[in-house]
Amino acid sequence: MSDEHHPDTLAIHAGQDPEPIYGAVNVPIYQTSTFAQEGVGRPRRWDYARAGNPTRAAFETALAALEGGSWCRAFASGLAAEHTLLLTLRPGDHVLLGTDVYGGTYRLLARVFEPWGLTHSACDLTDLDAVRAAVRDETRLVWIETPSNPMLEIVDVAGVAAIAHEAGALAVVDNTFATPALQRPLALGADVVVHSVTKYLGGHSDLIGGAIVTNDEDLGERLAFLVNAVGAIPGPTDSYLALRGLKTLGVRMRRHSENAERIARFLASHPSVPEVRYPGLATHPGHEVAARQMRGGFGGMVSFRAGSRDRAIRIAEGTELFWLAESLGGVESLIEVPGAMTHASVAGSPLEVPADLVRLSVGLEDPRDLEADLARVLEG
Ligand SMILES: *Cc1c(COP(=O)(O)O)cnc(C)c1O
Numbered sequence: 001m002s003d004e005h006h007p008d009t010l011a012i013h014a015g016q017d018p019e020p021i022y023g024a025v026n027v028p029i030y031q032t033s034t035f036a037q038e039g040v041g042r043p044r045r046w047d048y049a050r051a052g053n054p055t056r057a058a059f060e061t062a063l064a065a066l067e068g069g070s071w072c073r074a075f076a077s078g079l080a081a082e083h084t085l086l087l088t089l090r091p092g093d094h095v096l097l098g099t100d101v102y103g104g105t106y107r108l109l110a111r112v113f114e115p116w117g118l119t120h121s122a123c124d125l126t127d128l129d130a131v132r133a134a135v136r137d138e139t140r141l142v143w144i145e146t147p148s149n150p151m152l153e154i155v156d157v158a159g160v161a162a163i164a165h166e167a168g169a170l171a172v173v174d175n176t177f178a179t180p181a182l183q184r185p186l187a188l189g190a191d192v193v194v195h196s197v198t199k200y201l202g203g204h205s206d207l208i209g210g211a212i213v214t215n216d217e218d219l220g221e222r223l224a225f226l227v228n229a230v231g232a233i234p235g236p237t238d239s240y241l242a243l244r245g246l247k248t249l250g251v252r253m254r255r256h257s258e259n260a261e262r263i264a265r266f267l268a269s270h271p272s273v274p275e276v277r278y279p280g281l282a283t284h285p286g287h288e289v290a291a292r293q294m295r296g297g298f299g300g301m302v303s304f305r306a307g308s309r310d311r312a313i314r315i316a317e318g319t320e321l322f323w324l325a326e327s328l329g330g331v332e333s334l335i336e337v338p339g340a341m342t343h344a345s346v347a348g349s350p351l352e353v354p355a356d357l358v359r360l361s362v363g364l365e366d367p368r369d370l371e372a373d374l375a376r377v378l379e380g
Pocket of ligand 1: 077078080102104197198199210
């Protein structure tokens, strides 16, 4: 598939030629653990499905095309992808991350890799001087999340990647919130993209998955070894669901963004809401950078302050269409209180989030119904 096609075309065609025997237009679910070999030591493409599987490979090819990467591998979860990526580092190496980052990423660094000898520290990645001051001789990775979870901060990917490169480190972008439909970090100068496929790429809250994409051939080679050596891989059925989700990524992300922007404006105009965080609002401190590095929308996530923890909890427990749940990125709208739920594991760390913060994953329902749902609980 030519890389010259536009993203919505690549999502449906890259890696997805009709199946050669019957012409099935969907890549089959190759539910197999092994492959018959043509001779001793002469496998066809794969010898054993830990290393690769045709359904998984179709998803990887399509996602690589969307991210503009030459190398992509899928994983059993976003954290499995992150874990495998961090295994390319050695004890004594340092990871610099932002002060607003997915709680599980922080837990992986603090509770799994720190005892193993990998060090990390957090700084405000929205401040390039702070990033320059925080990189160390041992820094090997700068871990960027933009928009970040749950504060929806915007990091200048090109700016931070340049500082990382000067320091001899790689810039990694967790592109889960934006997806390649809205933001392509490799084109902005990042070296590696990681995803929780669980969220928007899968898009229907029916699978757990992860992915890594890069253009760095050496890194790809080391990662391909680790994929097989460590084995944190997704099964063929989840790979099929991920690919099925990916096909509609462009239309979904545009509609998620439209709905979220409408909800953000509604909340910003509501007298009982002290602060709304949405990068599409001109009042957001990162709006200009977001407008420069994102395309087609600002994503489906909106966070706001409720004034107090109790009110945040009452709001999250009061909505009818927004279901109270962790996770995000599906067609259905979700609501949660990060300080008490997804980000409870960062309490007391530099990453602690405001207790009255409410996070919305704005789904694909009619936005008038979503707005009415929120209006009702905000009156209460
Ligand atoms: C959910 C999430 C992850 C972890 O992915 P899993 O698929 O849940 O393991 C990583 N980063 C971000 C931004 C996420 O939202």
